[in-house]
Amino acid sequence: MLNLLPGFHSLPLPVAQLTLSAVLKCGQSFRWHILPLPFPLADPLMTHEYRFCLRDRVVCLRQSEDTLFYRSVFPTPYPTPDQLVAKEVDTLNWLTNYFQLDVDLIQLYDDWSKRDLVFGRFRDRFAGIRILRQDPWENLVSFICSSNNNIARISKMVHSLCSNYSPPLLELCSPSSQIETSSYHPFPPPIALTGSEVTAKLRSLGFGYRADFIQRTAKMIVERCDSPTPPLDPESWLLTLRQKSTEEAREELLKFVGVGRKVADCVLLMSLDKKEVIPVDTHVHQIASKYYSISSTSGKKPKTNMTPKLYDEVSSKLANIWGEYAGWAHSVLFTADLKSFVDYGTTRTEEVTCNPTVSKSDKSSVDDQEAVNPKSSPLKRSRRPKSSAVEIPPASFSEPLDDSLYERIKRRRRG
Known part of the structure; x- marks a missing residue:
């Protein structure tokens, strides 16, 4: 496999520990670029490349059944060979931290399956879904954008925020073309979003009422960190919430504009190491009501x-x-019940390119107002007992009806 991926480093990691196609599309992080590969490789899972822009590099990932492949792309001036070795170590440390690879997910799945028969039904089909350990500032802004919104639209808003308020780090060719390039932008710091003109600009970009929330929250964080002597870095201050108790950290988050209990709990879980926190919305309540007698x-x-x-x-x-x-x-279970995952795990071709545009086929929501239709939910479908019989696909509408059925329909219409 290595000879097929020049420039990539390999990390042994089975998909049961991490499945990128699920983790990066289930409504945790909204800034990944997911790009199709131009030709099939030796492993059927390796169909896409995943890219994420940090402050000083773009991290590119590919995945096989048992290996995570990664490389870093740096802006000019390029690192020297000795510097590059150290920077690739930094990239590996970032991956380990971001995906929390020190946590044994297989062991957790075993434990949850013993505790919960409902979970046991989906452990194989939805394997490798773990919580990301994101930058708190980016995560906070992303979930302020999530109010009454869906995953595709949140992604578009977050990418738009970056391209308008953060200079491009570098341009990178698409995996399928050496001609087409895309600009990659880091996430803007709080200071970039404090100006009074930010609200109007974000409204013009389609942020709606969330524009005011983002500008005022950025201003609150910067002003709070300017008051001590010496001043604190706003993003570093948010990281200190990891050391506080869950209640203390939640209390601090709830002070910001546009942050209610659910948004605060998403940040606690996905950025601040509060692994026991369960963000609850109508969608989660529906799951709890249907499968755990919680109403x-x-x-x-x-x-x-x-x-x-x-x-x-x-x-x-x-x-x-x-x-x-x-x-x-x-x-x-939240992922398993999203509309965009209704066919997930039944084929390896379910993934589509995830660029910052709204897709009509992906209206999966992370918010109360966009709960999935229970009729299309894989959780609901999975309640049927498994059968060993071969499933026969339905006939095409273009197939002719047999004569007897056709005659019966004509007689019924005449009657």
């Missing part, structure tokens, strides 16, 4: 508006089922 006290169907009491009830009951890493387990 509103009135006995009615889950409501769109999540009350604090109901939020705490759903979160605590699911945490009791899944244990210490409950937030991680929740992410697996």
Whole structure:
């Protein structure tokens, strides 16, 4: 495999520990570029390249059944050979930290399957879904954008934010073309979004009411960090929340504009190491109600508006089922119930290019107002008992009807 991937380093890692096609599309991070490869390689899983722009490099990933391949692309002036060795070590450390590879996901899946028969039904089809350890500032802004929104549109907004408020780091050719290039932009720091003109600009880019939330939150963080002596770096201050308790960190996040309980809990789980936290919205409540007998006290169907009491009830009951890493387990079932994952795991060709454009076929939501249709949910379908019979595909509409059926239909119409 290595001779097929010049310039890439290899890290032995089975897909049961990390599956990029699920983790990078399930509504955790919205800034990855997912690009199709131009030709099939030896491994059927290796169909796409995944790219992410850091402050000083673009990290490129490919994956086979048992190996993660990675390389870094640097802007000019290029590192010397000795510098490059050290920088590739930095890249590997970033990957280990970002994907939290020190956590044995197979062991967690085993534990959740023993605790929960529902989880056991989906462990094989949705293997390798783990929580990312993201930069808190990027994660905070991304989930402010998630209010009443879907994954494709959030991705478009986040990429637009980067291209308008962060200078391009470098240009890189597409894997399928040596002519077409794309610019890669780091995520802008808080100071870049504090100006009074930012709100109007973001509104013109389609952010709607979220534009004001982002500008005011950026300003609050910068002003807060300017007051101490010496001043603090805003992004470094957010990282200090990892050392605080869950309640203390949540209290700090809730002070920001546009941050409610769910957004705060997403940041706690996906950036601040609070692995037990379960972000709850109507979508999660529907899953809890259907499969874990957790419903509103009135006995009615889950409501769109999540009350604090109901939020705490759903979160605590699911945490009791899944244990210490409950937030991680929740992410697996959340992914399994997304509309864009309805056929996931049934074929290796389910993935599409994920560039910062809205796709009509991907309206999966990370917010209350965009809960999936239960009729299309793989969780609902999986309740049927497994059968060893070969599944016969339905006939095409272009196939002619047999004479007897055709005559019956004509008689019925005449009658």
